[in-house]
Amino acid sequence: MSATDIIGLSAAEAAREISSGTLAAGELFEVYRTRAAEHACGAGLNCFTWVASEASAEPAPGEDVAPGTQGGALRGVPLAVKDLFCTENVPSQSGSRILEGYLPPYTATAVSRLRRVGARLLGKTNQDEFAMGSSNENSAYGPVLNPWNRERVPGGSSGGSAAAVAAGLAPWALGTDTGGSIRQPAALCGIVGLKPTYGAVSRYGMIAFASSLDQAGPLTRDVTDAALMLRHLVGRDECDATSLAFPEEIELPSAERLDGIRLGVPEELTGGSAGDGSEGIEAGVLDAFRAALRRAEELGAEIVESIHLPHAPHALAAYYVLAPAEASSNLARFDGVRYGLRKMDPAHPGDLLGMYTRTRHDGFGAEVKRRIMLGTYALSSGYYDAYYGRAQRVRTKIAEDFHTAFDQVDLIVTPTAPTVAFKLGEKTEDPLAMYLNDYCTVPMSLAGIPAISIPCGLSDGLPVGLQIAGPAFSENRLLEAAHALERALGFDGSPTRVNGTTA
Amino acid sequence: MARLARLQLSEEELEPMARELSAVLDHIAKIGELDLQDVAPTTHVVEVTDGLRADEPRASLPRELALAQAPAVSDEGFSVPSPQA
Numbered sequence: 001m002s003a004t005d006i007i008g009l010s011a012a013e014a015a016r017e018i019s020s021g022t023l024a025a026g027e028l029f030e031v032y033r034t035r036a037a038e039h040a041c042g043a044g045l046n047c048f049t050w051v052a053s054e055a056s057a058e059p060a061p062g063e064d065v066a067p068g069t070q071g072g073a074l075r076g077v078p079l080a081v082k083d084l085f086c087t088e089n090v091p092s093q094s095g096s097r098i099l100e101g102y103l104p105p106y107t108a109t110a111v112s113r114l115r116r117v118g119a120r121l122l123g124k125t126n127q128d129e130f131a132m133g134s135s136n137e138n139s140a141y142g143p144v145l146n147p148w149n150r151e152r153v154p155g156g157s158s159g160g161s162a163a164a165v166a167a168g169l170a171p172w173a174l175g176t177d178t179g180g181s182i183r184q185p186a187a188l189c190g191i192v193g194l195k196p197t198y199g200a201v202s203r204y205g206m207i208a209f210a211s212s213l214d215q216a217g218p219l220t221r222d223v224t225d226a227a228l229m230l231r232h233l234v235g236r237d238e239c240d241a242t243s244l245a246f247p248e249e250i251e252l253p254s255a256e257r258l259d260g261i262r263l264g265v266p267e268e269l270t271g272g273s274a275g276d277g278s279e280g281i282e283a284g285v286l287d288a289f290r291a292a293l294r295r296a297e298e299l300g301a302e303i304v305e306s307i308h309l310p311h312a313p314h315a316l317a318a319y320y321v322l323a324p325a326e327a328s329s330n331l332a333r334f335d336g337v338r339y340g341l342r343k344m345d346p347a348h349p350g351d352l353l354g355m356y357t358r359t360r361h362d363g364f365g366a367e368v369k370r371r372i373m374l375g376t377y378a379l380s381s382g383y384y385d386a387y388y389g390r391a392q393r394v395r396t397k398i399a400e401d402f403h404t405a406f407d408q409v410d411l412i413v414t415p416t417a418p419t420v421a422f423k424l425g426e427k428t429e430d431p432l433a434m435y436l437n438d439y440c441t442v443p444m445s446l447a448g449i450p451a452i453s454i455p456c457g458l459s460d461g462l463p464v465g466l467q468i469a470g471p472a473f474s475e476n477r478l479l480e481a482a483h484a485l486e487r488a489l490g491f492d493g494s495p496t497r498v499n500g501t502t503a
Numbered sequence: 504m505a506r507l508a509r510l511q512l513s514e515e516e517l518e519p520m521a522r523e524l525s526a527v528l529d530h531i532a533k534i535g536e537l538d539l540q541d542v543a544p545t546t547h548v549v550e551v552t553d554g555l556r557a558d559e560p561r562a563s564l565p566r567e568l569a570l571a572q573a574p575a576v577s578d579e580g581f582s583v584p585s586p587q588a
Contacts, residue, residue, distance in 0.1 A: 059546050105568040199549045212547065216514050238556040244549065294545055317533040335509065337581050342574035344584075345511075352584045357511035370523060374506040377524075392544030397537070399545060421556060432530055448548025472549055 006031045007497055011077050011171040011225045012252075020077045026077025029120055030054070032078045035500060036123045036169045045145045045154075045500065047164040049083050050091045051123040053489035074232065075113065075118030080170035082161050083124045084131060085111050085216075086205040090121065094207040095129040095157075097140040098334045098341045098363025108205025110174060110216045117232050122170055125160030129365045130331065131181055131209040133157050134437035137428055138367045145424075146189060147496040148462055152421040155185030155437070161219045162189040167500025172220045172229060176206060178213045179319050180417075180441030183453040186219055187416035187465020189456040190493050192482070193219045194226045195441075195448060197472045198448035199244040201230075202237030211242075213319075213445050221493060223454060223483040227252050230475060251476050253483035259300030261481060263468075264307035264409030265293070269440045281418045281440075284459025288413045292456040292466045295488045296413075301481075304409050311397040315443040318398070320435060321378045321391035322446075328375030332367070367474045370431060399447040406471045411481055414440045416453040416465030444469045452482050453489040463491075 001023055009017065017023035033052060040048035081087060084094040086104035093099040106116075115121065117237050129139040136144040136159025144159040146152040147167035154163040158175030162185035165173050175182040177195035186193025194217045201216045208214060218229035231250035237243045270289070271280055281289075293303050336342035336359035343362045345354030364372070378387035405412060417437055427434045444451040456466035466485070470478045505512045512520060566579060575582040 065587075081586045102572060105564060105571065197549065199551065241554040242551060245552065290514060308582070311537070314533055314537060320531055321534070332509070337583055338569075338575060339572040340574070350584045352586045353509075354585055356509045357506075360509055361511035361513070364510070366516070369512070369516070370520060371525075372508045372510060373504055373520065373524060373525060377504055377528075380504070380507065386535070387531070389544060390537075390539060392546065393539040393542040394534050394537060395545040395548075396542050397539070399548060430526075432526050435527070435530075446548075 002188055003031050005170045007035070008494070009171070010221050011074070012228050014171055015074055015077050022364045028076060028207070029078050029122070032170055035081070036164065039164070039167065039169050039500065040123065042142055045147055045150070045163050045167055047125055047144055047167070047169055048080070048123040049093060049126050049141050049160070052121060054459050055477040072118045074114060077119050077124035077171060079090050079119040079171050080122050080125050080161055080164050080173035080270055081111055081115055082158050082173070082175045084176060084207040085129050086123060086125065086173060086207065087111055091124060092207065093141070094131070095127040095139040095141060096363065096368070097365070099339070099358070100140070100341065102340055104205070106205060109202035109239060110233055111205070114174070114229070114232055125158070125164055125173060127160055128157035128367050130327070131157040131176055131178055132327070132367050132371055134180070134184055134434050135422070135427065136160065136185070137424065138365055140365055143424055146421045147499040148190060148421065152462070153188065153424055155188035155417070155421065157181040157185075159185050162186050162191060162193065165189070165221060165493035166496045167221050168497030172218060172225050174216060175219045176214055176216050177445065178210050178323060179445045182217050182219060182418045182436040183441050183451060183465065183467060184437055186453045187455070187463065190419040190463030190491065190496065191219060191221055192226050192452065193217070193346055194230060194452045194456050195444070195450060196230060196234065196475060197450045200246055200450070200473070200475070201233045202235070202240040202243040204237055204239035208330040210323040211330065212326060213323060222282065222449050223452070223479055223486050224252055227479045247473055248476065252477070253479045255480040255484040256487055257300050258481060258484050260302070261300070261411065262302045262304050262409040263293070263296055264304045264405055264412045266309045266312065266405070266412060266414060268309050268312040269305045269414040269443070272459055281415055282420070283418060285415045285464050287419070288459055288464035289466060292485065292489060293413065296485060299488055307405050307408060307412070309398070309401040309405060311394060311401050311445060312443045314394050315398055315446055316395035316435060316439055318391040319438070319442045319446060320374070321387045322395065324371040324375035325378045325388050326375070328372045328379065331372055334363060334410060337426055367431070399445055402447045402449060410470070411478065412469045414467045416440060416467040420459050420462035420464060440467060448472060450475050450478055451488065452478050454482050454486050455493065456489055457491065
């Protein structure tokens with residue numbers, strides 16, 4: 001098999017080729033390893049902050065799966081992992097200077113579950129610092145470039161994961177989503193991204209951003225791969241008390257029709273104006289979205305126009321209280337004591353408080369500081385009720401909105417992001433404009449429900465994402481619907497794989 | 504506020520930070536528009552019952568491993584400047 005043929009395989013196909021003996025796991029790993037290394041640490045698309053060495057193509061002793069078990073399903077399939085997942089003795093920096101060179105003593109459950117069934121760690125992917133960002137421009141290790149157009153951002157915060165999959169530098173990748181950090185970069189890079197139900201995947205070993213929202217999930221080339229990875233990710237983990245036993249097995253989707261499925265189109269998230277003087281969803285994105293709905297109708301779906309999520313316009317405001325508040329407490333652990341950077345205040349070299357503030361001054365980037373400030377403010381005495389307390393109540397209303405909506409429809413569809421990939425630097429001066437990228441994805445995060453983004457077409461030559469959301473634990477239905485639509489839409493993601501190949 | 508957050512901000516950082524934060528706070532003020540009386544706050548979105556594991560003693564992270572990434576170590580512990588200094 002030629003390298004081009006190998007890169008053309010999805011993760012599910014590669015796993016099949018390996019188990020049937022037509023492809024050697026070492027060969028597969030080496031093809032990807034070489035490509036990943038060309039786009040790492042400032043080179044190429046800058047997708048990776050660490051890439052495995054040649055030797056790691058072979059499983060470490062004791063790492064491989066017991067024969068005869070369900071394990072081994074992903075035997076030899078390389079896996080790219082977002083930097084914020086702790087990986088034992090492999091740098092895990094969460095895109096931050098404060099964790100430069102940090103080598104965790106243990107591996108995150110999500111990663112070890114995939115390794116237990118045979119996946120091989122290919123590399124760690126670049127991301128916005130502590131997952132705070134929608135463009136990957138907040139990484140201390142430099143921006144990631146979009147393989148569709150290198151002057152554009154890949155989205156964020158799982159930007160390295162999304163760009164790596166789109167450019168064929170990895171068969172698939174693990175990411176995390178707090179307010180849209182899997183779905184939005186998947187949309188901007190023309191791939192599939194799934195945020196599971198909150199609690200479906202263990203958060204143990206994920207460097208925390210906002211604990212009540214963070215959720216790990218797959219970034220893949222197609223819906224089948226997303227289902228395959230999710231199948232091995234879900235489940236109760238006693239190391240994460242918020243994790244849940246998934247009520248059913250995740251099936252590989254096979255649907256080609258959408259007969260009888262009611263798809264709701266929420267007016268609040270599909271308009272030309274997002275309020276706040278912003279321009280809302282751009283015309284090219286809406287066109288691609290509408291065209292996808294017509295396709296869905298041809299497949300037998302019933303499109304229910306103008307359902308309502310009355311509190312969705314307030315979701316972003318509530319999110320930007322809750323997430324920074326949780327971040328300000330989670331990031332308190334970075335103080336120069338137990339791990340990571342330590343800096344002394346040159347004016348007061350023996351001073352403990354000076355060490356804290358200087359370490360955090362030098363170690364954190366601007367966006368992280370902004371969110372810590374915001375969160376500290378929202379939690380400070382006298383403001384708690386007006387901000388955090390109110391935001392938690394808005395969250396209740398948003399969850400109720402979805403409950404009501406799911407009485408009328410099976411699934412909800414929106415564009416994933418209001419725009420296609422924007423230019424590097426275009427929104428860095430205006431945090432609020434950057435935050436509006438998450439306008440359509442944040443409501444599902446607050447409600448804890450699963451949502452998937454699949455590519456649904458191009459606008460100005462750049463991919464547009466379609467978001468499909470369902471009730472908690474409806475992942476199987478979500479994946480079936482996404483699979484049927486994916487087949488009908490016939491989006492071609494192969495052009496970017498050329499861009500991942502060094503000329 | 505920066506002091507409360509244990510952050511040191513330089514003079515050059517202060518002005519843009521204040522400007523950007525007020526823009527974000529203006530947006531956040533939207534949640535003040537809603538009538539939320541009698542609405543219960545959501546702390547956890549998906550119902551978890553019996554989230555506790557059995558209370559059995561087990562090995563913790565070995566000391567050497569816990570200290571391996573520390574910037575400074577003394578007497579088998581994390582070393583920090585004296586709080587009284």
